Amino acid sequence: MARQNSDRPRHFVQRSIWVGLVLAMCCGTKSHAENPPNILFIMTDQQHAGMMSCTGNRWLQTPAMDRLARSGMRFELAYSPNPVCVPSRTSMMTGLFPSTLGFESNGDAQSARIPESVLQHTMGRLLRQAGYDTVFGGKTHWARGLNRGTCGFDNLTRNDREELADACVDFLRQEHTKPFLLVASFINPHDICYVEIDATIKRYELPPFAPGARVEREKIAQAVRLAEQAKRQGNFDELCPPLIENHGITEDEPQAITVRPTRRPPPGEKQARHVYYYMPDYVRQEWTEDDWRMHHWIYHRLTEDVDRQIDVVLKALQETGLDKNTIVIFTSDHGDMDGAHKRVHKSYFYDESARVPFIIAGPGVQSGVDREHLISSSLDLIPTICDFAGVDIPTGLAGESIRSLALGRPVPNWRKAVYSENGRGRMVRTARYKYNLYKQGTPRDMLIDMANDPGEMKNLAVDAKYAEVIAEHRQLIRDHVQGHGDAIFRKYVD
Secondary structure, three states, X not given: OHHHHHHHHHHHHHHHHHHHHHHOOOOOOOOOOOOOOEEEEEEEOOOOOOOOHHHOOXXXXXXXXXXXXXHOEEEXXXXXXXXXXXXHHHHHHHOOOHHHHOOOOOOOHXXXXXXXXXXXXXXXXXXXXXXXXXXXXXXXXXXXXXXXXXXXXEEEEOOOOXXXXXXXXXXXXXXXXXOEEEEEEOOOOHHHHHHHHHHHHHHHOOOOOOOOOXXXXXXXHHHHHHHHHHHHHOOHHHHOOOOOOOOOOOEOXXXXXXXXOOOOOOOOOOOHHHHHHOOOOHHHHHOOHHHHHHHHHHHHHHHHHHHHHHHHHHHHHHHOOHHHHEEEEEEEOXXXXXXXXXXXXXXXXXXXXXXXXXXXXXXXXXXXXXXXXXXXXXXXXXXXXXXXXXXXXXXXXXXXXXXXXXXXXXXXXXXXXXXXXXXXXXXXXXXXXEEEEEOOOOOOEEEEEOOXXXXXXXXXXXXXXXXXXXXXXXXXXXXXXXXXOOOOOXXXXX
């Protein structure tokens, strides 16, 4: 333990030097574009890539998202650089991996070290320096040191539900003398978390979790009552989706995934959130098929709810005529397991948690679906927004601009791999394989053939014939850790 504490200052210095070197050479400039487009960035919270009806999901209707997808380019292989709220959202604003900034999960976000050289190149500051009006509405949930002001945004509203949509409409209807970057950060379908959280609290007779949180528990309660009524009337099967195909547990799943922390909070610690996170993972053991299907159904309803709010914003964009010179980007910070592998919530490298919707629409953008190029959802945002705005892209960002891909232009030498990280380990996704390397447990490796096993049901890392593939992918992670100043995970790959 003492060794870890003594390492932290050294790692902080290493990260600070690395971040300063990669970003120090770039300063803000005016847009080079003759008629810079407006940028409307819409994001949801905890929506996985399959939660849109345009993907073939027949258990929900998302007309606003579908309309955006039809008019633009939808990227199928977009992965969150860290599938949990604070890390992913911090990457959106900074263009860097969370580990580069000294943290890897929600729990250690207060240990983040974000130097001024990074703050100077946050999303809002870059475009504000280029002459844009920059406005942020809704949920932030960033690491320590980041807020609307330090990220270069004026505050539109802190409400992340219906009031956010209304505030966006009011903003769009104003007279605009400059191009704008408007960020609309909606909360849902994040509230799906509280289905399992509340069930666990009831199961273990815990005090209420975050009693002051603005969550739509009544909407969830209404959904539960409707499903229970359907069960009594005998049409539950018609209402609730069936169990998803990969509901079962992955063969040879690493212990790092399956074992939940068991240590208790410090003596005298009574906060429910701390108690909750160290409870046994009871849903895997005790939830019935109907419980899982109910969760699945509510997740769909919450997604439809946020789609209606997005629809309000997109219609206002069209009614004001601003759509003729506005690039719209839509994504989510991460997904939700929603019953895959008998899990709920986020933070996992499984596609349900790590793969997110990513759509770009607007003037010049081609209509279609890109199923080939690997996208780093949060990290590619700043380069892409800068590219569309005609702003110089800072040197040393972790992502790449996907503007050319969105415009239908060939991009030679596009990345061959995309990476993600969490508190348990690191992931690399290549054209065919997904490889996870964990800090501890047996086995430490997880290799999935995504071409032949898209449900991620069999861990090939235990098969000796894949030793060469594993070695290649472990080297990719090793190179990535070294190349992005990931001092946290370095000792696990050296």
